Amino acid sequence: MAFIPIQRRGVADQVAEAIRDAIVGGRYRAGEALPGERDLALQFSVNRNSVREALQRLEAIGLVEVRHGEATRVADVLTTAGLHVLPYLIAPGGRLDPSWLFDLLELRVALLSFTAELAAQRATPADLAAATAAVDALAAATDPSTIADLEFDLFAALVAAGRNRVLKLVGNAVRNVFVHHRALFVGLFPPGPVDVTTHRAVVDAIQRGDAAAAREAGRALGARLLVRS
Numbered sequence: 001m002a003f004i005p006i007q008r009r010g011v012a013d014q015v016a017e018a019i020r021d022a023i024v025g026g027r028y029r030a031g032e033a034l035p036g037e038r039d040l041a042l043q044f045s046v047n048r049n050s051v052r053e054a055l056q057r058l059e060a061i062g063l064v065e066v067r068h069g070e071a072t073r074v075a076d077v078l079t080t081a082g083l084h085v086l087p088y089l090i091a092p093g094g095r096l097d098p099s100w101l102f103d104l105l106e107l108r109v110a111l112l113s114f115t116a117e118l119a120a121q122r123a124t125p126a127d128l129a130a131a132t133a134a135v136d137a138l139a140a141a142t143d144p145s146t147i148a149d150l151e152f153d154l155f156a157a158l159v160a161a162g163r164n165r166v167l168k169l170v171g172n173a174v175r176n177v178f179v180h181h182r183a184l185f186v187g188l189f190p191p192g193p194v195d196v197t198t199h200r201a202v203v204d205a206i207q208r209g210d211a212a213a214a215r216e217a218g219r220a221l222g223a224r225l226l227v228r229s
Contacts, residue, residue: 011046013055018044019054023063023074024085025092033071034064061085076189083173087180102226104177109222111170112155116202116218118162120211127161128207135199142192148185151225152178154199158218161206188225198224 019040022028035043040051055072058064062081066072077085090100119127134154141147152175159171178185198221205214 010053011050012057015040015044015046015050015054016057016089019058020063020088021093023058023086026079028074030076032074034074063201073101077126083170084176087177090177091181091184096181101184104174105222105226108155108174109219109226111174112158112165112202112222113164113215113219115155115158115167115171116206116221117211118156118164118167118213120206120209120214122163123161123206127157128203130157131161131203131206135196135203138194139196141194144186144189144191147189147192147194148178148182151189158202160176 019034026033034040034055037048037051037055044051055064055066057065061084062075062077063085064072065075065080075081077089086100086104090097090104096194118132123131131154134150134157138147138150138154141150156171156175159168162168197216201217202214202221205211205217
């Protein structure tokens with residue numbers, strides 16, 4: 001089977017990204033009207049079709065509301081958007097929004113607790129091996145960048161062990177935020193060595209099949225990062 005030729009990045013994509021960044025950066029507020037298609041086309045030096053396509057893409061991800069014959073308005077992302085916009089909200093314009101970071105880390109506490117509990121009920125020997133390997137590597141790590149990667153590797157291993165497809169998608173969204181703003185998260189981890197007592201408590205509880213203990217150990221593990229923020 002032949003591959004389809006790679007297409008160059010479209011003008012509409014670039015326009016959509018610029019408008020998206022303006023919205024999440026606070027230039028336009030929820031309910032506020034964007035400039036009309038003609039005005040946007042002039043500002044971007046593109047044709048109106050490209051602007052129209054860009055707005056349709058932003059509408060599809062819940063950032064704007066497009067109504068025929070009316071101005072396109074910025075949507076309230078908390079009621080219309082999904083997790084895919086989170087990487088752009090947490091650090092609009094490359095500047096950290098501490099409130100979004102706190103909310104994300106607070107959710108991570110709950111996710112680690114829940115995933116550890118599910119893992120204790122559903123983990124396979126291969127899942128246990130992956131989680132143990134991540135903790136063993138953490139015990140030997142001292143570089144903050146490596147530590148950050150391994151912390152998320154453990155999180156991913158627990159999510160996989162939970163065998164919950166929706167949870168896996170949520171975990172993917174959290175991982176995407178990490179990938180998008182890696183330097184930001186690396187800064188949360190001081191140089192090692194890492195105290196992996198809590199990490200091992202999670203894995204040990206999973207190995208024993210003790211869901212309650214895994215849940216509490218997972219919560220304690222998540223809280224460590226929350227406190228550092």
